[in-house]
Amino acid sequence: MFNNSISIPVTEEQPDEFSGRMRSRPRRKRRKSEFRGKSELAKQICKQITRWWPVLVFLSALLLLVFEASKIGWRSTLSDSEVKVREKKPNVVVSSVNKSEGNLNRLDAPRCLKLLPAEELQHLDFPLNKDLSDSIKKVIYLSESNTPYNKDSQQDLGTTRFNLFTGYQTFNQREQSFKVNETVSVHCGFYSENGGFTIADEDKSYMQTCQSVVSTCAFGGGDNLYQPIGMSDTSLQKVCYVAFWDDITLATQEKQGHVFNKDRFIGKWRIVIVKNLPFRDQRLNGKIPKMLAHRLFPNARYSIWVDSKSQFRRDPLGVFEALLWRSKSVLAISEHGARSSVYDEAKAVVKKNKATPEEVEVQITQYHHDGLPEDKRFNGKKALNEASVIVREHTPVTNLFMCLWFNEVVRFTSRDQLSFPYVLWRLKAPKNIHMFPVCTRKDLVNSMGHIRKAKPLG
Template sequence: MFNNSVSIPVTDDLPDEFGGKMRSRPRRKRRKSEFRGKSELANRTCKQLTRWWPVLLFVAAVLLLVFEASKLGWRSSTIKSDLDTREKKPNVVVSPVKKSEGNLNRLDAPRCLKLLPPEELEHLDFPHDKDSFVPIKKLVYISQNDTPFDKTSQQEMGITRFNQFTGYQTLNQRDQSFKVNETACVHCGFYSEAGGFTISKEDKSFMNSCKSVVSTCTFGGGDDLHQPIGMSDASLQKVCYVAFWDETTLATQEAQGHVFNKDGFIGKWRIVIVRNLPFRDQRLNGKIPKMLAHRLFPNARYSIWVDSKSQFRRDPLGVFESLLWRSKSVFAISEHGARSSVYDEAKAVVKKNKATPEEVEIQITQYTLDGLPQDKRFNGKKALNEASVIVREHTSVTNLFMCLWFNEVVRFTSRDQLSFPYVLWRVKVLKNINMFPVCIRKDLVNSMGHLRKAKPLALGG
């Protein structure tokens, strides 16, 4: 039996060639182990990063916040220093950051508003007096001389903002004012000569000459004056443009270099300075030219109201023709863009801190007691409005409507969206009203938003 195993002695006496090959293997192993060591180091590093990446991310975020905070602190200190060294005038509202006016002077073609062609607008004129049925033959405005104020009626009025300008309307007088006969009696501002909203004789004379008017106002220095655009030559000759300012706005605008000429104009606008504003709340002061244009312009047949945050950009005569004459309407106002129900709007007003919950509750409770329905629409139209643009003919019915609307705003909240549907519901004779869609309102104006917060009066109602 043979042994097939072969033993290979390993000695140092191997040939050089064979020995060299044997010595080369350890060198390759050392290079391979060196590579494996680097890979293990990389793997350990990746594992540590995977384990601790949230901590590293948190540290980076903290460092970034600290850096940004230091930048903000530097900016605020710079702004404060700049404001401290800036020369200030009494009653001037300074706005360090002016909002963008990217929409200013944008005169694109209307999408929804149907205007006559330009050549027809140039020959447009007011229609002749209509021989239509008028439910109210005579409208009487209650004044201090007509109805002496009885102090015992204050308990009936409750907590209100009525004063010498508005008259002291009782709840019974409020209820009677909604009962329309051939003769209607109503409180409608300007109750007493001592009530405020004082206008110079020169300005009154100009306002009495207006047969139609586009008006706006800025009280408390809140907004700049945006020049109207898009009007025809015929409208420039037949329509007044009047902007009501108080003395605070006058000082604010003069500080910015906006000074009216010797005739009282800045561009197309005739500036009317109002003194002795009757309310501390500037929003309420702004309701006077907004709602009582028929009192301020007694000889005007038509008017367009434009909020100060907007730039009117259409031909006034064309707007009258499109929104009133063509549809045989006497009143035109935009539908609300978001809601339909008065009660939903009340919740939104409170949620957005536009009025206190207590005053909104008083108003809605009164409307519920009066029987205002929960329906979201009146005669197929939205109940809510957006009143930044109001187009109307000055008739006995529309004048009464605006007086009643103004009194509701004075009695309850300054949010006129809440009271508009109520007055529309109570005044049954106002039927030919044009509640136009939001897209037409956007065609009428360029909206810039309010530039700065209006400064309240130090004294007032």
């Protein structure tokens, strides 16, 4: 019924469609030829670059040289103008100092240091003297009167830095000093009246009145003096602030207009001028007030050491309460921020050129021979320390500890963080040491960094 067929018209124009498609092919060939032309051009450019590359390199170097020379000329012009400004204003501080003093007088709330409220700090007082239950009752400091120096009898001194100030401690005497007895004899500086570190009688009299002290030092014209902040009126009455200077630092500070008054004070600090420093290495001279506060302040019960690169910014009595009395500790010092192993620290000291590889090798070899563990920890905390702030009670145990630590620094390197864990491990007597975290140390001080390099003694 239905026609299912479909008619497809066939015309004579159909061949033309195919012919049209055929004619499109030559155009494609022309596009390929254009591409080939571009390729040939690129090849020619590469060929020219390959041929003339030495000339191009020379021209680039010449342009760079001209640019650098113009920068140098600009810098020299700027430096000349800076010199003229400084000649007009001799008391202007160098810009690097201004940057480093950005933290100066910053008294923000502590994050990790738990101090008592301000009203309680005003009524804080030293605790009553308690009976010593320590195994060490008395420390006798050796001097030339009881151990005269006989060069023929001294064996294996280990270093030439021992002198009339330190006494000539032999290796055998070093070993004996770590043995714990009720009465202990030890080298602890001030070995001879001719040893140096001479202090005027007026200053000695003042230092003998101190029941507690915050101390710092700057030898060789080193860092500036930063006034302590954050203390209560009670602390100002009960705590001495003493800064040790030598003649070089005195002259440097006077040029900057920092002159003490007739009572030898600059602000809160009592300035003590030290003559005849015993070591050429100023870092080693700085270890004397840092480690031997019990020798310098014979009547003080407590002390806080603050490196010259820092500004102390907390109430001293509050710090004693928070870090010593509350935890029933006799020594408080900061953990190291980066490492816990003495041996890793030794590698870092050498890498940063803080000491020579030879002297560090001698020290670490001795410690390894004695059996010091790779990763020594004290009560679950790092034994490796950062000693820019030291808070302590002057007991026979801590006095002996500081003497032994000082002797290790004299015998080996001035990098005291290498010897602290060793003395802690060898002595075994101090059980109540507070190793506080880095954030607590940052709460204690504003760190400015070192302003200038100390000049060594000639």
